[in-house]
Amino acid sequence: MAEQPRIGVDEWVAQAEERRARTVAARLGDLLDRVPPALRLLAIALPLALYPVFVDSEYLMQVGIDTLIFVLLALGLNVAVGWVGLLDLGFVAFFGLGAYLYTALASEYAGRHWDAQFAIPLIAVVVGVTGFVLGLTSKRLLGDYLAIVTLFFLQIYLVILINSSFTRGPNGISSVLPLEFFGKQVTSLDGYFYVSLVVFVVVVAVLYLINQSRTGRAWRALREDELAAELMTMPVDRLKLMAFAFGAGVAGVAGAIFAPIQGAVFPANFDIVLLITVYAMVVLGGAGSLLGVTVGAVLINASLEALRSPEDASWLFYGVLVVTLLVMLRPWWRGPAVIAATIAFGVVAHEAAGQVRASLVGGTSFGEARIDHLVDTWVLLPENVVTPDGLPTGALGRLAYIGFIAAVLGLTLVRSSLWRTVGLVPVLYLAACVWENLLVAQPAVARFVLIGAMLVALMAFRPQGLFGKQRVEIV
């Protein structure tokens, strides 16, 4: 091209390297980028391998295994949702299918006990093929239509599980036999943890390699622009079916591990709540990023577990609030100021309410953590907040809840940033009242309120998810 020096010569572009900012963070980022992917996977897997060594509690081991299963589910969902951009709402049906298939291959009920080294690959293939068949609908259905049809598929699947005699209906099948590799049974939780970890490493490696190949490139291309991809020689329909099949296969494997761990399978294991949780993991971590969805699954499952005990839940609740305020409010002194003002506001309100009627402030929090005793001095807690059977009477909590919603809505209408910050004070106070009077005693509700709050905050400040890449849609 030397004979045509004027065309396309662009000094500004040619000097790009010299103009790049050389900050420490940028250099560190470059350095991290140069770490080979295999090493990165090892850096995640090795510390995880030590988890059973340091953890004695059976409960924590169970949580660790559940988390890995959730990670597998999130990785599987990420294929169709994150890479290809198909809204697949039938996903957990594949998880259920994997679990029931394992039950059919290895349970006292079925009268068989297949070795896992045969059962798991077979299940992966069968569920993958099922995903392929379900994916056939995607040939004709786009966007919302696909979402509705796949959701129907999940519902049909659940209805069959619940009503068919073969699956024993809602009672499930409770004689699932443990995994057995080459005649050796996996009996301990540690063993199941390592099996899950190995499967995790294999799945991540396979998905990474596919994503780095021409298939992965085509998947991303068709998410960006289906028509352009088709006209650039990519068979869009077939690629979508492949994505469905791979995601389903991963879910099937997760199911095949889940069934023997639980030792039983029930239709209720595979309902819409699970679907929403897995979606939340993918969205929170950043759809499209393997590391992201892994972290998302770990974070959400850990938070859900933490919320089981009121003590941890309170720490989580107040911790998230304080951190959010400190990080989000600018300039820096507004965060601490809002917290101090909220407590001051609370103390005054507490005192005033005490003057009016002593019983308004006579109660103690349901929560056991030190922080709950701390807030007793400034959050309104009426006497008998907890009935003898452990449930909050909660009239004040419900009032505060209504007030809280109204205040948040009102706050969104305030334009001035200063007044919005001031308005945060009563909102936070009401939030604390709702928490102490209602939610702390009802972890089942609090869990989903918390997930909702996490997603709302994420939407506002990092819509692409924790590790997701910001997508640009505007030309």
Place this chain on the structure above:
Amino acid sequence: MAVEATPLLEVRDISLSFGGLRCLNELDLVVNEGEIVSVIGPNGAGKTTLFNVITGVYPPDEGEILLEGRSVLGVDPHQIARRGVARTFQTLRLFLNMTVKENVMAAAYGHTKAGVLRSVLRTPGMRREEREIEGLAEERLGFFGQRLVGYRWNQPAYSLSYANRRRLEIARATAANPQLLLLDEPAAGMNPVETHEMTELIGRLREEGGYTILVIEHDMHVVEGISDRVVALDHGVKIAEGTFEQVATDPRVVEAYLGTSAAERT
């Protein structure tokens, strides 16, 4: 330009309606191998629709389309693309969130083979193929001088300027290894210098790439500079065909562009 008259693309009697609107009406068009043919016409004349019919996006209501003598009707668009038809888009449809190089590499899908299993196993053949299409992408991007090389390779496509996006679309289309290149307004939105550059580039595409080119263009300087033959459309009907001079002075073309009274005045 003496060209051997082997027809590469034959469009015969194509008609297409959307509801009551007739977009293409018994349209005939032949593009010979090695030719550069321009399609002109006022907005809404059916030029882009013609491209959409050729590439299989819309099946025509009537008529026949032959590529190297074989019909492409009813063939999936990606199969038509694999048989050697690649296009750019008037409205720019890049894979915005992929890198510049990936945009081009993605279009090599049709003539690469590595399946999922080989990709997971990273077989030597798969690695070689990856290296090849990476080299192909770098070469195709190098066609535009330094504008799309070096650090630009790993930048997302959305970071490119408008003119560079147009260039990237052309690079992506050529990576599909087409025989026939359909360019939909390649010089739209470019400044006079860039427009001039594009004129040279289209010539070089034929000389160096060996592509047969069908191009929609509004800029008459470009059309004059590149075309072996010009076809004028209006309301989905071919109203003139011939050399640039013949078409530019055809009263029906002048009428289509400027209205009846202007045509009468000439």
